Amino acid sequence: MPGLYLIAILVSAAGIATIDARFKLAAWRSPWRAAVAVALGVVFFLLWDIVGIMTGVFLKGDSPLFTGIDVGPELPLEEVFFLAFLSYLSLVIWAAAMRVIERRASPPPPPAVGSDDVPASTEGQSR
Known part of the structure; x- marks a missing residue:
């Protein structure tokens, strides 16, 4: 089925965007910074691909899963x-990794007074 690879990429991206939205990790935390970071990554790797294509290291290959649209020689849209x-x-x-590291580095907040997290008095109990 033509375009199946592109559909798989888009579905995967939607899944990552859902996780991002749920935990406000990147684009839902700072949309402009995330957009710039992604754009810089795309530009860097496109330049990498272009160099690889020019030196004959990267070849497009042939797959019925591609849309058949090329944005350049040996460079499919996908x-x-x-x-x-x-x-x-x-x-x-x-x-996500930075959030986990930050949470592990900081001490947990003290339990609220009157919450179930406060240990019961041990007065009158034998050890």
Whole structure:
């Protein structure tokens, strides 16, 4: 089915965007910074691909899963979407890892007075 690879990339990106929205990790925390980071990643990897194509290292290959649309010689449309997905996925994973590290580094907040987290008095209990 033509375009199946592009559909898979878009569905995967929607899943990562859902996680991002739920935990406000990247684009839902700072949309402009996330957009700039993803754009820089896409530009960097497109330049990398162009160099690879020019030196004969990267070849498009032939797959019925591609749309058949090329944005350049040996550069299918799906590659651009994949690079955007890769950059966004990396950004979300990095933000999630930083949040975990920050939470582990900071002490937990004290329990609220009257909450169930406060230990019961041990007065009158034997040890």
